[in-house]
Amino acid sequence: MRATNWIRLTTYFAGAAAQGTSNTTCSSNATTLHLSDPPYENYFYSDCHAASHVVVTSPLLSSNLTIIGPRLLVAWPAGNSGIVTFFAPQNGENGTLGIQLDNSTNTGNALEPFYAPNGTGNPRVGVSGTINFNSSAILTVPILGSIRTIRDFTEGPSIIYPSIQDAISFSTTTDGGATLNRTWFDNVTTTYLSFTPLNGSDSVTINRDANTTLTFGAGTYQFNASFDYPQLEQLSPQEVLNNVSIDLIEQIPDQTTSLSFLSYTDKLLAGTWRFLTYFGRDSMISLLLLQPVLSEGEGGAIEAVIGAVLERINRTDGSACHEEVLGDYATWLNLQKNISSTAPQCDYKMIDTDYYLPIVVKNYFVDTEAGKNRTDTFFNTTASFLVDNSNLTYAQLAQVTAEKIMNTSAAFASHGGQTKDNLIHLKDGEVVGEWRDSTYGIGGGRIPYDVNTALVPAGLRAIAALSRAGFFPDHPDWNETADTYAQIWEDETLQFFEVSLSQDEAVSLAENYVNETSSFYTGLSNSEEIEGIVTFYGLALDGNNNQSIVRVMNTDDCFRHFLLNTTNQTQLSSFLNQTADHILRPFPVGLSSPVGLFVANPAFGGDPIYAKNFTNAEYHGTVVWSWQLAMMAAGLSHQLGRCKGNSVPDFCNDQTLYRRVLSAYNHLWTLINNNQEQLSGEVWSWMYNDGYQVEPLGAFTPTVSDIRQLWSLTFLAVHRENFKI
Template sequence: MSMRKSFGICTFFEPQNGEKGTLAIKLVNSTIGTPLASVHQEDDKSEYPFVGVEGVLSLNSSANLTLAILGSVRTIRDYTEGGSLNPLFQDAINVSKENENGVQFSRLWLDNTTTTTLSLEPWEDSTGKIDVHDKTASFGPGLYRFSASFNYPQLEQLSPQEVLNEESQSLIEEDPSQVQSLSFFSYTEKLLAGGWRFLTYFGRDSMIAALLLEPVLSTGNSSAMEAVIGAVLERVNREDGSVCHEESIGDYATFQNMQKNIVSTDAVFDYHMIDTDYFLPILMARYSNTSSDRVKPLLDTKAGKVNAKNRDLTWRDLSYISAQKIMKATEAFEKDPSIKNLIQFKDNEGTGQWRDSPSGLGGARIPFDVNCALVPAALYAISELAGISDVYPDNSDTKTWKDAAAKRAKVWEDKTLSFFQYNITTEKAASLVEDYTSKIDFYDGPAQTESLRKYSSAGKVVDYALAIKSIESPDKIIVTHTDTAFRLFLLDSEDDEQLTTFINASANAILRPFPAGLSTPIGAVVANPALSGNDDFTGIFTNSAYHGTVIWGWQLALMAKGLERQLQRCLACHAKRAPCLIRHVPAFCRDEGVYNALRSAYNHLWDLIEANSDQLQSEVWSWTYSKDGYKFSPLGALTSGTESNIRQLWSFSFLATYYCMSVLYQTLRPSTSYVRKGRSSSSVIPTSTIIKNTFPTHHSIISQC
């Protein structure tokens, strides 16, 4: 059980008969809760009350509680992923009898103030019995009451009503489970990334979630949107402008400080990611467009409440310092658009963007998403923000940013794609896919090579590398991927030749079924190495790899929104009775083959999303394949697979999409021919059916979303 603010308790039971799989543990409803209830107990000896959860659990047979971890979620995660337990934490756990029939596990934190406690005792008339020997507690079959609590200051949670804006309050009744989960992760000070494994602040996760959830998130003072922006600004590194990737607080922060010979309970911040910096101005610009009256009061906020090193600064100062870093880091490429001037991972760091597992980029250091999407989008945002009063200090630097940042953004937008693009003849691609299919052991279905000829460009498969290995060794990582969605979602490129090729390639990758492309009946996989001809990549990007041939819910949402954004650009061209002669409409809108591929990819992706709606709130999931075809599988259930968060912040992105489609449905109610039979406005409305009937005439509604 994990408790709020990244702290938790994890217990491991073993059957006394030694037979694995025979012990069943479950929560049961009781007069305490259904099945859980909250704990809130004042203590005269503590500055803060003891808070937590309690309930009743059932054991079907005798069991030993052999291990209890009382600490941070990070400590629990370290053990479950690597098996390591630090004696500094474990040796401090006290196990004692309580109330004759019960047992208590407790640990005083490294701050010598906070205590975590877990108590268990037989429930009412249950025949359960507890014996204690050293640090092992033995339980007979029966019902047991448990209570887990700690006395640590709590955050102020945003209720479902507070986390959503006024226009989307109907979602509380239409989708109570998702909204309640979103509320669970949302606080006035910050939003948390997911549960249970990442129940803490992650800058990237928060900002991506805010961008995708923008149509429904609350705005204004003490709102969800300002919680995200404020949390990011508060944690900016004043020395170099880096945006915080992850924070450690509480007991684990004290531990990390001790490792540096520092006696402190202050939070510890991780700044090693490179992508997180660029999301900040993008999100700030979006918010400034919709809530201009909040810019000054938000940025006037004094920093230092969480990051003590920022105490003499304001959030405006920190936004400026961060923007300065971006302007400095992107300058060289404008002068010399070459691989050596692309953004790469920081020295001595093996990860730097969202694919942050050790092999997430195949060992490469120069990622596609950062260079081809995030950098130009951030520069356009800085240009926009520089033209708004009260965002940045008024000085000689910022006076030039409005024009300079926009000019530089155009260079990054137009000059980066070519470094990542590659072309393979359909014959060669078919050979590579067939070879790949013969080597992998998790799929023995058809190679789907006919789709390479159907979804290609003049006899060639055009695609974009997941990354470039390094400046010294600029090999392209030939892995088909979903990170093209960042560029689709964040940019409206104007280089028609390049844009048309990119749109067609991105759409074709979605339309091609695995292993020739990204689509499976379980969703679109985030990576596919079939065209690489590289055995190492084949072994790295598997269906059990965290960033392999697996499905991430938020990536489905990002791709759907990206494809939708590009389709919106064709509205004037494809409106009823409107001739396609408008100059500002991109050329791909007038290319029937490319436009139809884009629209088909969007429709197909939404069919996949709708078919897998039960999984969308989770972090990541996978699949298996047999003679019966594809079958959903939790990632953690596969050999060497990592347990997924059951709920993930950015996976709630579909709340916004469903809301927008619901609004559109209500607007078009008199003409409901596009709604599939048996579906109501409160169910998942398949947007694939909306393109033809609504895009031409309802631009204003769709663009708001």
């Protein structure tokens, strides 16, 4: 992402609208952060009143103008709320309008706080800044209220909801400016956006034709973006990290500031700007990788993650919530059902999220002293986020999910039950269900590889350990039954996903793939790297075009490496060997590239549909995800670390294989170190022109990568180990 970072700590002070009021100042420092990722400039401001993320998009000469245009976006964690305004050049020449934020001549900051008392209600909070237009401009589309509404517009077919847009009020002000405001569906909260000309710039004019627009002259304008919704309580960098990790604040200020921006007392948020709310899977994967540096105890980050998941459990079937829906979007969804309510909702369509819960509970409440000391108090807490759970304790909700895992895994673990039908499938009517949750993320498959071969047995192992520690007293047999189930799932599931190709077939497929993908990849087939049978494990079963296995090489091996201590020695050695091959071999015969490991390689699919649906423009295609690099590194480190333990796996004594795995580990870290500038972002892509060049995913698709993603900050805790040959 080629991001350049600036961090500035400044003293809190009141915005102009609130100067002189006694409750407007804060007692500690504000935090500002600037992340440059052209054509996106990202500005963060956090103080005791609110946290804001402002994104200014100004197209480059090389930008695809069909998907990238000038816009100003403001995102707030509270209520997953925000504002976006799209601009166009008044002269109509696409690509000629450039916009930017100018730093304050008083403070040097691009953003200043906005705070205004609001009678007996919530104060108006937000940010103020100065936006500069290089030529006259028209504000074509404003959206005020919810990040989900903004996502529906930017990532879908430009969906506009009349009930939302028609509620925006436009008015001019005496100083030549204009104000937009919209009252939410709760009839209480209002979002405000105002523009005021500065330094002799033209007045803002309103065009009230069919679609109301604003017109600006070339020059600078002050903008104020604010809303009056209840705010979250942010964890400072000092509060989100444990005592032994405090030094990271000075060592890696960009990442620790970003982690703080996503961390609050009752939940951690998935990423910004697009996912600035609770996502269960994201927060628990992040916890698994970040736990060594996160704060423990009451009010700490670890309990914030686990408590948030438990609060949102579906009490009827034990499903863990994937994404919460709250604020204006929740009220709007309720109204679609003729329900007048602001109550939050949860998305339960994912099947993977459930299994992470017992793992993170076991890792903290069984494996750490801080967790053991907090167990009784924490699990006696009564849920309060969802009305349906308001009479249940965290202990009861944890058991409901554990019961679901035990019940759904029983059939496969039964005598003679090791059949495809007894594996875990996506929920009926859903095309997504695990982390590759885009339309073609698992190639239309119904039975995901990661869930069945890693998450189910890991969840079962955790349930067994929790039972032995005194959890789930209603099911004392789980201390043995869950382990028995886990052993069968560990040993018997890989076979269903295995793809094995002869050398000749693999070479032919790789070379054909290069011919099919000449529109975006013009490099070599690297087929000479194939020296024998090619083995990998497909993304899923029952894929598109009647494919029994989705034959896409992938990075999801990392789940087994990181989460399991498998004991089937022949299988473990073979599994490690094929993972090492994929890491060491260059794309398209492996996963390696100078820009990182691709999370998917469809070269061996044998069907043109794979090359079409797994490109460098697809969210889960031939692209790089930071957290998959982190989990693969942590997973291989875990497996290599077993060679120092009491029960040493066979591969440790096979010098050829051990060196191969160690070489893969070291090569992976070379790729990680060579892509430091991208690591804190969500996902990145590339172009090939006599070599690889990193490009933002947003250069190819309206689905813009988050500049900061929670699980992409895990290199705060994942480090290279010095394993010896």
